[in-house]
Amino acid sequence: xxxAATDKRRVILDAAVRVFARQGFHTCRVSDIADAAGVxxxxxxxxxxxxxxxxxxxxxxxxxxxLAAIAEADASPRPPQEKLExxxxxxxxxYRHDPELMKVIIVEVTRAxxxxxxxxxxxxxxxxxxxxxxVAKAQSDGRFxxxxxxxxxxxxxYGSVEQVLTGWIFDSVAVSEAELERAKTMIVDTICRxxxxxxxxxxxxxx
Amino acid sequence: xxxAATDKRRVILDAAVRVFARQGFHTCRVSDIADAAGVxxxxxxxxxxxxxxxxxxxxxxxxxxxLAAIAEADASPRPPQEKLExxxxxxxxxYRHDPELMKVIIVEVTRAxxxxxxxxxxxxxxxxxxxxxxVAKAQSDGRFxxxxxxxxxxxxxYGSVEQVLTGWIFDSVAVSEAELERAKTMIVDTICRxxxxxxxxxxxxxx
DNA sequence: TGCCACACTGACTGACCAGTCAATCGAGGG
DNA sequence: CCCTCGATTGACTGGTCAGTCAGTGTGGCA
Numbered sequence: 001x002x003x004a005a006t007d008k009r010r011v012i013l014d015a016a017v018r019v020f021a022r023q024g025f026h027t028c029r030v031s032d033i034a035d036a037a038g039v040x041x042x043x044x045x046x047x048x049x050x051x052x053x054x055x056x057x058x059x060x061x062x063x064x065x066x067l068a069a070i071a072e073a074d075a076s077p078r079p080p081q082e083k084l085e086x087x088x089x090x091x092x093x094x095y096r097h098d099p100e101l102m103k104v105i106i107v108e109v110t111r112a113x114x115x116x117x118x119x120x121x122x123x124x125x126x127x128x129x130x131x132x133x134x135v136a137k138a139q140s141d142g143r144f145x146x147x148x149x150x151x152x153x154x155x156x157x158y159g160s161v162e163q164v165l166t167g168w169i170f171d172s173v174a175v176s177e178a179e180l181e182r183a184k185t186m187i188v189d190t191i192c193r194x195x196x197x198x199x200x201x202x203x204x205x206x207x
Numbered sequence: 208x209x210x211a212a213t214d215k216r217r218v219i220l221d222a223a224v225r226v227f228a229r230q231g232f233h234t235c236r237v238s239d240i241a242d243a244a245g246v247x248x249x250x251x252x253x254x255x256x257x258x259x260x261x262x263x264x265x266x267x268x269x270x271x272x273x274l275a276a277i278a279e280a281d282a283s284p285r286p287p288q289e290k291l292e293x294x295x296x297x298x299x300x301x302y303r304h305d306p307e308l309m310k311v312i313i314v315e316v317t318r319a320x321x322x323x324x325x326x327x328x329x330x331x332x333x334x335x336x337x338x339x340x341x342v343a344k345a346q347s348d349g350r351f352x353x354x355x356x357x358x359x360x361x362x363x364x365y366g367s368v369e370q371v372l373t374g375w376i377f378d379s380v381a382v383s384e385a386e387l388e389r390a391k392t393m394i395v396d397t398i399c400r401x402x403x404x405x406x407x408x409x410x411x412x413x414x
Numbered sequence: 415t416g417c418c419a420c421a422c423t424g425a426c427t428g429a430c431c432a433g434t435c436a437a438t439c440g441a442g443g444g
Numbered sequence: 445c446c447c448t449c450g451a452t453t454g455a456c457t458g459g460t461c462a463g464t465c466a467g468t469g470t471g472g473c474a
Contacts, residue, residue, distance in 0.1 A: 008451080024322050026233035029431060040453040045433065111318040111373065115231050121377060128374075148393050152371065156397055159370020160363040166318065167335075167362050170328060186355050190363055194401030215421080236461060247423040252463065 012037045016054045021100035024106045024154045025055055025116070055116065059109045062101060063123050066090065070130035080138035084157060085188045087131065091161050092184050095168065096177075103169045106162060128154045135195065142193045157191050216254045219244045223261045228307035232262055232315045232323070245359050262323065266316045269308060270330050273297065277337035287345035291364060292395045294338065298368050299391050302375065303384075310376045313369060335361045342402065351402045 018114035019028050030051050034041045048054050073086040095102045109116055110124060127182035138144040144153075164183050168175050222244035226235050237258050240246045255261050276297040280290040302309045316323055317331060338361035345351040349361075371390050375382050 024319075027322050030433080031431080042434085042454065043452055046451070049433095051432070078291020084226040107208045107318055110313055112231075115234050118377075144263075148397055152390065152393050153397070155374050156367040156394060159368075160367075163362045163369065164359065165365075168324075183359065186359050187363060190355055190360070190398070190401035192401070194397035194399070237463080238461080241424095249424065249464085250422055253421070256463095260461070 007022070008037075008043065012039060012044055012047060013054065013058060015039075017058060017101050017104055020055065020104040020108060022057075025051075025112075026106075033152055038139070052116070055104070055108060056119070058101065059105055059120060060123070062094065063103060063120070063127070067123070067126055067130065070127060074130060074134050074137075080134055080141075080143055081192045083134050083186060084086070084192060087134075087182065088157075088161050088184050088187050089166070092180050095165050096180055099169070102165060103156060106165060106169065110162070128158060131157055142197065145167070145197045148195060153191075156194075157187075160187050160191060215244075215246060215250065219251055219254060220261065220265060222246075224265060224305070224308050224311055227262065227265075227311040227315060232258075232311075232319075259323070262311070262315060263326070264394050265308065266312055266327060267330070269301065269312055270327070270334070274330070274333055274337065275299070277334060281341050281344075283339060287341055287350055288395060288399045289346075290393065291338070291399060294341075295364075295368050295391050295394050298372070299387050303387055304314065306376070309372060313372060317369070335365060338364055344382060345402070351406065352404045355402060358403055360398075363401075364394075367394050367398060374412050 016033045019032045019036050022028075023032065030044055031041055032056070033051075034044050037044075044054075048057070048128065056180065069090040070087055073083040073090075076083065076086075078086075091102075109120060128151070132150040135144060135150040135153040137156075139146050164187065219240065223240045226239045226243050229235075230239065237251055239262070240258075241251050244251075251261075251389055255264070277294055280293040281295075283290065283293075287291075298309075316327060335358070339357040342351060342357040342360040342364075346353050346357065371394065
Protein backbone atom coordinates (compact mmCIF):
# COMPACT_ATOMS: atom_id res chain seq x y z
CA UNK A 1 0.00 0.00 0.00
CA UNK A 2 2.98 2.27 0.40
CA UNK A 3 3.46 2.31 -3.32
CA ALA A 4 2.89 4.91 -5.99
CA ALA A 5 -0.14 6.32 -4.20
CA THR A 6 1.64 7.20 -1.00
CA ASP A 7 4.74 8.17 -2.92
CA LYS A 8 2.96 10.92 -4.79
CA ARG A 9 1.59 12.27 -1.56
CA ARG A 10 5.11 12.43 -0.21
CA VAL A 11 6.39 14.02 -3.41
CA ILE A 12 3.77 16.74 -3.07
CA LEU A 13 4.66 17.38 0.56
CA ASP A 14 8.35 17.63 -0.23
CA ALA A 15 7.68 19.97 -3.12
CA ALA A 16 5.49 22.09 -0.85
CA VAL A 17 8.37 22.49 1.59
CA ARG A 18 10.58 23.85 -1.16
CA VAL A 19 7.90 26.17 -2.50
CA PHE A 20 6.77 27.46 0.90
CA ALA A 21 10.38 28.05 1.88
CA ARG A 22 11.17 29.99 -1.27
CA GLN A 23 7.97 31.96 -1.80
CA GLY A 24 6.10 31.80 1.46
CA PHE A 25 2.75 30.20 2.12
CA HIS A 26 0.60 33.20 1.29
CA THR A 27 2.51 34.23 -1.80
CA CYS A 28 2.77 30.90 -3.57
CA ARG A 29 0.13 29.31 -5.76
CA VAL A 30 -1.08 25.76 -5.47
CA SER A 31 0.00 25.35 -9.06
CA ASP A 32 3.57 26.17 -7.98
CA ILE A 33 3.45 23.19 -5.67
CA ALA A 34 2.01 20.95 -8.36
CA ASP A 35 4.67 22.09 -10.83
CA ALA A 36 7.48 21.60 -8.32
CA ALA A 37 6.17 18.12 -7.62
CA GLY A 38 5.87 17.33 -11.32
CA VAL A 39 2.23 16.48 -10.85
CA UNK A 40 -1.08 17.71 -12.23
CA UNK A 41 -2.82 20.50 -10.39
CA UNK A 42 -5.83 18.41 -9.48
CA UNK A 43 -3.78 15.70 -7.84
CA UNK A 44 -2.88 18.04 -5.02
CA UNK A 45 -6.58 18.12 -4.14
CA UNK A 46 -6.78 14.36 -4.40
CA UNK A 47 -4.44 14.05 -1.44
CA UNK A 48 -5.14 17.27 0.45
CA UNK A 49 -8.35 19.14 0.98
CA UNK A 50 -6.76 22.57 0.83
CA UNK A 51 -3.51 24.46 0.52
CA UNK A 52 -3.60 25.06 4.24
CA UNK A 53 -3.90 21.38 5.01
CA UNK A 54 -0.56 20.80 3.33
CA UNK A 55 1.17 23.21 5.67
CA UNK A 56 -0.84 21.68 8.47
CA UNK A 57 0.49 18.24 7.67
CA UNK A 58 4.08 19.39 7.37
CA UNK A 59 3.96 21.12 10.72
CA UNK A 60 2.29 18.31 12.64
CA UNK A 61 4.57 15.66 11.19
CA UNK A 62 7.64 17.43 12.47
CA UNK A 63 6.29 18.95 15.65
CA UNK A 64 5.12 15.61 16.97
CA UNK A 65 8.65 14.29 16.58
CA UNK A 66 9.88 17.29 18.53
CA LEU A 67 7.39 16.79 21.33
CA ALA A 68 8.56 13.20 21.56
CA ALA A 69 12.16 14.37 21.76
CA ILE A 70 11.29 16.77 24.57
CA ALA A 71 9.39 14.09 26.46
CA GLU A 72 12.28 11.69 26.06
CA ALA A 73 14.77 14.25 27.34
CA ASP A 74 12.52 14.98 30.30
CA ALA A 75 12.16 11.32 31.14
CA SER A 76 15.88 10.60 31.10
CA PRO A 77 17.81 10.55 34.38
CA ARG A 78 20.40 13.02 33.14
CA PRO A 79 21.07 16.44 34.69
CA PRO A 80 18.98 19.33 33.38
CA GLN A 81 21.81 20.85 31.37
CA GLU A 82 22.08 17.67 29.37
CA LYS A 83 18.33 17.50 28.90
CA LEU A 84 18.29 21.01 27.49
CA GLU A 85 21.29 20.18 25.38
CA UNK A 86 19.43 17.22 23.93
CA UNK A 87 16.51 19.47 23.01
CA UNK A 88 18.66 22.20 21.49
CA UNK A 89 20.53 19.47 19.68
CA UNK A 90 17.34 18.03 18.31
CA UNK A 91 16.16 21.37 16.97
CA UNK A 92 19.51 22.18 15.45
CA UNK A 93 19.74 18.73 13.91
CA UNK A 94 16.30 19.28 12.43
CA TYR A 95 17.68 22.37 10.78
CA ARG A 96 20.78 20.55 9.64
CA HIS A 97 18.70 17.77 8.15
CA ASP A 98 16.10 19.94 6.43
CA PRO A 99 16.64 23.69 6.70
CA GLU A 100 13.77 24.46 4.37
CA LEU A 101 11.27 22.57 6.48
CA MET A 102 12.46 24.35 9.61
CA LYS A 103 12.17 27.65 7.83
CA VAL A 104 8.58 26.90 6.92
CA ILE A 105 7.69 25.78 10.41
CA ILE A 106 9.28 28.76 12.11
CA VAL A 107 8.23 31.43 9.64
CA GLU A 108 4.81 30.21 8.56
CA VAL A 109 3.51 28.42 11.63
CA THR A 110 5.32 29.19 14.85
CA ARG A 111 5.14 32.94 14.29
CA ALA A 112 2.08 33.17 12.12
CA UNK A 113 -0.09 34.42 14.92
CA UNK A 114 -3.14 35.40 12.98
CA UNK A 115 -4.17 32.88 10.42
CA UNK A 116 -2.35 29.68 10.93
CA UNK A 117 -0.58 29.74 14.24
CA UNK A 118 -3.76 29.83 16.25
CA UNK A 119 -4.79 26.42 15.01
CA UNK A 120 -1.67 24.85 16.39
CA UNK A 121 -1.22 27.05 19.41
CA UNK A 122 -1.94 24.18 21.76
CA UNK A 123 0.72 21.99 20.14
CA UNK A 124 3.22 24.79 20.25
CA UNK A 125 2.49 25.46 23.90
CA UNK A 126 3.03 21.79 24.67
CA UNK A 127 6.63 22.24 23.70
CA UNK A 128 7.11 25.23 25.96
CA UNK A 129 5.41 23.34 28.77
CA UNK A 130 7.71 20.36 28.30
CA UNK A 131 10.77 22.55 28.57
CA UNK A 132 9.30 24.37 31.55
CA UNK A 133 8.76 21.03 33.27
CA UNK A 134 12.43 20.23 32.95
CA VAL A 135 13.35 23.58 34.46
CA ALA A 136 10.84 23.20 37.27
CA LYS A 137 12.29 19.83 38.18
CA ALA A 138 15.80 21.29 38.13
CA GLN A 139 14.64 24.03 40.46
CA SER A 140 13.17 21.69 43.01
CA ASP A 141 16.40 19.67 42.82
CA GLY A 142 18.17 22.88 43.74
CA ARG A 143 20.27 22.87 40.60
CA PHE A 144 18.52 25.85 39.03
CA UNK A 145 17.67 28.95 41.00
CA UNK A 146 14.04 29.68 41.72
CA UNK A 147 13.94 33.40 40.93
CA UNK A 148 13.15 32.74 37.29
CA UNK A 149 9.83 31.07 36.61
CA UNK A 150 10.04 27.83 34.63
CA UNK A 151 7.65 29.22 32.02
CA UNK A 152 9.84 32.21 31.47
CA UNK A 153 12.99 30.12 31.34
CA UNK A 154 11.38 27.90 28.72
CA UNK A 155 10.50 30.92 26.57
CA UNK A 156 13.99 32.33 26.90
CA UNK A 157 15.57 29.02 26.00
CA TYR A 158 13.32 28.26 23.06
CA GLY A 159 13.46 31.86 21.88
CA SER A 160 17.24 31.81 21.81
CA VAL A 161 17.33 28.65 19.76
CA GLU A 162 14.69 29.84 17.32
CA GLN A 163 16.36 33.20 16.89
CA VAL A 164 19.68 31.58 16.07
CA LEU A 165 17.94 29.43 13.47
CA THR A 166 16.18 32.50 12.13
CA GLY A 167 19.54 34.17 11.72
CA TRP A 168 20.77 31.26 9.62
CA ILE A 169 17.54 31.14 7.66
CA PHE A 170 17.82 34.76 6.62
CA ASP A 171 21.52 34.72 5.93
CA SER A 172 20.89 32.19 3.17
CA VAL A 173 24.48 31.10 3.63
CA ALA A 174 25.16 27.47 4.30
CA VAL A 175 26.18 26.90 7.91
CA SER A 176 29.11 24.61 8.58
CA GLU A 177 28.85 21.56 10.79
CA ALA A 178 31.24 23.20 13.23
CA GLU A 179 29.04 26.26 13.54
CA LEU A 180 25.98 24.15 14.19
CA GLU A 181 27.71 22.31 17.02
CA ARG A 182 29.22 25.48 18.39
CA ALA A 183 25.84 27.18 18.43
CA LYS A 184 24.32 24.31 20.36
CA THR A 185 27.03 24.53 22.99
CA MET A 186 26.79 28.29 23.27
CA ILE A 187 23.03 28.33 23.68
CA VAL A 188 22.95 25.65 26.31
CA ASP A 189 25.98 27.06 28.09
CA THR A 190 24.65 30.56 28.21
CA ILE A 191 21.12 29.76 29.24
CA CYS A 192 22.09 27.12 31.78
CA ARG A 193 24.62 29.41 33.39
CA UNK A 194 21.92 32.00 33.59
CA UNK A 195 19.58 29.56 35.30
CA UNK A 196 21.97 27.71 37.59
CA UNK A 197 22.35 28.39 41.26
CA UNK A 198 25.65 29.92 42.08
CA UNK A 199 26.25 29.15 45.70
CA UNK A 200 28.07 25.84 45.95
CA UNK A 201 29.52 25.33 42.57
CA UNK A 202 32.10 22.56 42.72
CA UNK A 203 32.89 20.17 39.93
CA UNK A 204 31.01 17.31 41.54
CA UNK A 205 27.85 19.06 42.56
CA UNK A 206 26.11 17.81 45.68
CA UNK A 207 23.50 20.33 46.76
CA UNK B 208 0.71 71.90 7.15
CA UNK B 209 0.37 69.34 9.88
CA UNK B 210 -3.38 69.72 9.77
CA ALA B 211 -6.20 67.54 8.53
CA ALA B 212 -4.03 66.17 5.75
CA THR B 213 -1.42 64.65 7.98
CA ASP B 214 -4.06 63.66 10.49
CA LYS B 215 -5.83 61.39 8.05
CA ARG B 216 -2.55 59.78 7.16
CA ARG B 217 -2.02 59.05 10.83
CA VAL B 218 -5.56 57.78 11.22
CA ILE B 219 -4.99 55.35 8.38
CA LEU B 220 -1.72 54.12 9.88
CA ASP B 221 -3.31 53.58 13.27
CA ALA B 222 -6.24 51.76 11.73
CA ALA B 223 -3.81 49.59 9.77
CA VAL B 224 -2.10 48.56 12.99
CA ARG B 225 -5.39 47.35 14.41
CA VAL B 226 -6.37 45.55 11.23
CA PHE B 227 -2.97 43.92 10.63
CA ALA B 228 -2.87 42.82 14.26
CA ARG B 229 -6.31 41.25 14.14
CA GLN B 230 -6.37 39.74 10.65
CA GLY B 231 -2.78 39.65 9.53
CA PHE B 232 -1.23 41.49 6.61
CA HIS B 233 -1.91 38.88 3.95
CA THR B 234 -5.42 38.08 5.06
CA CYS B 235 -6.84 41.58 5.40
CA ARG B 236 -8.21 43.74 2.62
CA VAL B 237 -7.27 47.32 1.97
CA SER B 238 -10.96 48.10 2.35
CA ASP B 239 -10.77 46.77 5.92
CA ILE B 240 -8.16 49.39 6.68
CA ALA B 241 -10.20 52.14 5.05
CA ASP B 242 -13.30 51.06 6.97
CA ALA B 243 -11.44 50.90 10.27
CA ALA B 244 -10.08 54.37 9.61
CA GLY B 245 -13.51 55.67 8.69
CA VAL B 246 -12.15 56.83 5.35
CA UNK B 247 -12.90 56.20 1.72
CA UNK B 248 -11.05 53.38 0.01
CA UNK B 249 -9.34 55.67 -2.44
CA UNK B 250 -7.85 57.87 0.25
CA UNK B 251 -5.60 55.07 1.35
CA UNK B 252 -3.97 55.26 -2.07
CA UNK B 253 -3.74 59.00 -1.80
CA UNK B 254 -1.32 58.63 1.08
CA UNK B 255 0.28 55.28 0.34
CA UNK B 256 1.26 53.73 -2.93
CA UNK B 257 0.38 50.18 -1.87
CA UNK B 258 -0.82 48.04 0.97
CA UNK B 259 2.75 46.94 1.53
CA UNK B 260 3.97 50.51 1.90
CA UNK B 261 1.68 50.94 4.88
CA UNK B 262 3.31 48.06 6.70
CA UNK B 263 6.64 49.39 5.52
CA UNK B 264 5.97 52.75 7.11
CA UNK B 265 4.77 51.28 10.39
CA UNK B 266 7.86 49.12 10.69
CA UNK B 267 10.39 51.81 9.84
CA UNK B 268 8.79 54.39 12.13
CA UNK B 269 9.16 52.13 15.11
CA UNK B 270 12.38 50.35 14.23
CA UNK B 271 14.28 53.58 13.81
CA UNK B 272 13.28 54.56 17.33
CA UNK B 273 14.57 51.22 18.52
CA LEU B 274 17.88 51.60 16.73
CA ALA B 275 18.24 54.98 18.39
CA ALA B 276 17.52 53.42 21.78
CA ILE B 277 20.18 50.79 21.17
CA ALA B 278 22.70 53.37 20.05
CA GLU B 279 21.95 55.49 23.11
CA ALA B 280 22.39 52.54 25.43
CA ASP B 281 25.65 51.66 23.75
CA ALA B 282 26.95 55.21 24.06
CA SER B 283 26.17 55.51 27.76
CA PRO B 284 28.93 54.89 30.29
CA ARG B 285 26.89 52.36 32.24
CA PRO B 286 27.89 48.73 32.76
CA PRO B 287 26.77 46.27 30.07
CA GLN B 288 24.05 44.74 32.22
CA GLU B 289 22.37 48.10 32.49
CA LYS B 290 22.75 48.73 28.78
CA LEU B 291 21.02 45.47 27.99
CA GLU B 292 18.41 46.24 30.59
CA UNK B 293 17.72 49.55 28.88
CA UNK B 294 17.22 47.76 25.56
CA UNK B 295 15.00 45.05 26.98
CA UNK B 296 13.13 47.79 28.81
CA UNK B 297 12.65 49.74 25.61
CA UNK B 298 11.25 46.75 23.77
CA UNK B 299 8.95 45.79 26.62
CA UNK B 300 7.78 49.37 26.98
CA UNK B 301 7.04 49.39 23.28
CA TYR B 302 4.81 46.42 23.87
CA ARG B 303 3.23 48.03 26.90
CA HIS B 304 2.51 51.20 24.96
CA ASP B 305 1.18 49.57 21.78
CA PRO B 306 0.93 45.79 21.86
CA GLU B 307 -0.80 45.64 18.51
CA LEU B 308 2.01 47.48 16.76
CA MET B 309 4.59 45.19 18.30
CA LYS B 310 2.56 42.20 17.21
CA VAL B 311 2.53 43.47 13.66
CA ILE B 312 6.25 44.19 13.65
CA ILE B 313 7.21 40.84 15.14
CA VAL B 314 4.75 38.67 13.28
CA GLU B 315 4.55 40.38 9.90
CA VAL B 316 8.02 41.86 9.47
CA THR B 317 10.68 40.46 11.76
CA ARG B 318 9.76 36.88 10.97
CA ALA B 319 8.26 37.26 7.55
CA UNK B 320 11.31 35.93 5.83
CA UNK B 321 9.98 35.55 2.36
CA UNK B 322 8.04 38.50 1.15
CA UNK B 323 8.47 41.37 3.49
CA UNK B 324 11.30 40.65 5.84
CA UNK B 325 13.93 40.64 3.15
CA UNK B 326 13.33 44.29 2.35
CA UNK B 327 14.14 45.30 5.88
CA UNK B 328 16.73 42.68 6.62
CA UNK B 329 19.50 45.28 6.78
CA UNK B 330 17.60 47.36 9.33
CA UNK B 331 16.85 44.31 11.41
CA UNK B 332 20.48 43.25 11.34
CA UNK B 333 21.51 46.70 12.49
CA UNK B 334 19.73 46.01 15.75
CA UNK B 335 21.51 42.70 16.26
CA UNK B 336 24.80 44.37 15.42
CA UNK B 337 24.16 47.13 17.95
CA UNK B 338 23.53 44.61 20.70
CA UNK B 339 26.54 42.58 19.62
CA UNK B 340 28.70 45.70 19.89
CA UNK B 341 27.67 46.13 23.51
CA VAL B 342 28.57 42.54 24.25
CA ALA B 343 31.89 42.82 22.44
CA LYS B 344 32.81 45.86 24.49
CA ALA B 345 31.84 44.07 27.69
CA GLN B 346 34.06 41.18 26.68
CA SER B 347 37.11 43.32 26.08
CA ASP B 348 36.41 44.97 29.44
CA GLY B 349 36.59 41.52 30.93
CA ARG B 350 33.07 41.70 32.32
CA PHE B 351 31.62 39.17 29.92
CA UNK B 352 33.39 35.94 29.10
CA UNK B 353 34.80 35.50 25.62
CA UNK B 354 33.66 31.95 24.88
CA UNK B 355 30.39 33.17 23.45
CA UNK B 356 30.63 35.26 20.30
CA UNK B 357 28.99 38.69 20.53
CA UNK B 358 26.84 37.92 17.49
CA UNK B 359 25.49 34.81 19.12
CA UNK B 360 24.92 36.57 22.42
CA UNK B 361 22.96 39.25 20.61
CA UNK B 362 20.74 36.67 18.93
CA UNK B 363 20.15 34.85 22.19
CA UNK B 364 19.31 38.07 23.99
CA TYR B 365 17.02 39.45 21.32
CA GLY B 366 15.45 36.04 20.75
CA SER B 367 14.57 35.70 24.40
CA VAL B 368 12.91 39.08 24.49
CA GLU B 369 10.99 38.50 21.28
CA GLN B 370 9.84 35.07 22.38
CA VAL B 371 8.50 36.42 25.65
CA LEU B 372 6.58 39.08 23.72
CA THR B 373 5.34 36.41 21.34
CA GLY B 374 4.03 34.46 24.30
CA TRP B 375 2.03 37.48 25.45
CA ILE B 376 0.85 38.21 21.93
CA PHE B 377 -0.60 34.75 21.51
CA ASP B 378 -2.08 34.49 24.96
CA SER B 379 -4.37 37.41 24.14
CA VAL B 380 -4.59 38.02 27.86
CA ALA B 381 -3.69 41.45 29.15
CA VAL B 382 -0.35 41.43 30.93
CA SER B 383 -0.08 43.26 34.22
CA GLU B 384 2.46 46.01 34.82
CA ALA B 385 4.12 43.83 37.40
CA GLU B 386 4.57 41.00 34.94
CA LEU B 387 6.10 43.33 32.37
CA GLU B 388 8.67 44.56 34.86
CA ARG B 389 9.32 41.09 36.19
CA ALA B 390 9.92 39.79 32.68
CA LYS B 391 12.42 42.50 31.98
CA THR B 392 14.36 41.68 35.11
CA MET B 393 14.28 37.96 34.45
CA ILE B 394 15.48 38.26 30.88
CA VAL B 395 18.35 40.57 31.67
CA ASP B 396 19.27 38.63 34.79
CA THR B 397 19.29 35.30 33.05
CA ILE B 398 21.14 36.31 29.94
CA CYS B 399 23.69 38.49 31.74
CA ARG B 400 24.44 35.77 34.23
CA UNK B 401 24.95 33.46 31.31
CA UNK B 402 27.37 35.88 29.71
CA UNK B 403 29.28 37.15 32.73
CA UNK B 404 32.69 35.96 33.75
CA UNK B 405 32.57 34.03 36.94
CA UNK B 406 36.05 34.25 38.33
CA UNK B 407 36.30 37.39 40.46
CA UNK B 408 32.86 38.35 41.65
CA UNK B 409 33.37 41.98 42.58
CA UNK B 410 30.97 44.55 43.95
CA UNK B 411 29.49 45.33 40.56
CA UNK B 412 26.90 42.73 41.51
CA UNK B 413 23.47 43.41 42.96
CA UNK B 414 24.16 42.18 46.48
C1' DT C 415 -17.19 86.17 -6.84
C1' DG C 416 -14.63 83.02 -9.40
C1' DC C 417 -10.88 79.93 -9.68
C1' DC C 418 -7.43 76.70 -8.35
C1' DA C 419 -5.44 72.98 -5.90
C1' DC C 420 -5.94 69.24 -3.44
C1' DA C 421 -8.22 66.30 -0.01
C1' DC C 422 -11.48 63.05 -0.60
C1' DT C 423 -14.93 59.63 -2.63
C1' DG C 424 -16.33 54.94 -4.14
C1' DA C 425 -17.71 52.37 -8.27
C1' DC C 426 -15.25 49.83 -11.43
C1' DT C 427 -11.81 46.66 -13.74
C1' DG C 428 -8.39 43.53 -14.78
C1' DA C 429 -5.80 39.99 -12.91
C1' DC C 430 -5.27 36.30 -10.20
C1' DC C 431 -6.09 31.88 -8.04
C1' DA C 432 -8.30 28.28 -4.87
C1' DG C 433 -10.93 24.69 -5.54
C1' DT C 434 -14.13 21.72 -8.85
C1' DC C 435 -15.18 18.23 -12.02
C1' DA C 436 -15.73 15.62 -16.13
C1' DA C 437 -12.77 13.03 -18.68
C1' DT C 438 -8.69 9.80 -19.33
C1' DC C 439 -5.42 6.36 -17.96
C1' DG C 440 -3.94 1.93 -16.40
C1' DA C 441 -3.48 -2.03 -13.26
C1' DG C 442 -5.68 -6.12 -11.76
C1' DG C 443 -9.16 -9.47 -11.83
C1' DG C 444 -12.59 -12.21 -13.89
C1' DC D 445 -10.72 -8.98 -23.74
C1' DC D 446 -13.52 -6.26 -20.98
C1' DC D 447 -14.86 -4.13 -16.66
C1' DT D 448 -14.02 -1.60 -12.46
C1' DC D 449 -12.05 1.54 -9.64
C1' DG D 450 -8.70 4.46 -7.98
C1' DA D 451 -5.04 7.51 -9.64
C1' DT D 452 -4.30 11.25 -12.51
C1' DT D 453 -5.19 15.12 -15.61
C1' DG D 454 -5.91 20.14 -16.59
C1' DA D 455 -9.47 23.33 -18.35
C1' DC D 456 -12.75 25.97 -16.20
C1' DT D 457 -15.46 28.86 -12.78
C1' DG D 458 -16.74 31.82 -9.22
C1' DG D 459 -15.22 34.96 -6.22
C1' DT D 460 -11.98 38.03 -4.40
C1' DC D 461 -9.28 42.22 -4.23
C1' DA D 462 -5.41 45.56 -5.27
C1' DG D 463 -5.12 49.44 -7.49
C1' DT D 464 -7.36 53.12 -10.84
C1' DC D 465 -9.80 57.08 -12.10
C1' DA D 466 -13.32 60.28 -13.09
C1' DG D 467 -15.66 62.97 -10.37
C1' DT D 468 -17.21 65.92 -5.97
C1' DG D 469 -16.53 69.05 -2.00
C1' DT D 470 -14.03 72.84 0.03
C1' DG D 471 -10.68 76.18 1.86
C1' DG D 472 -7.89 79.88 0.47
C1' DC D 473 -6.61 83.49 -2.39
C1' DA D 474 -6.95 87.16 -5.87
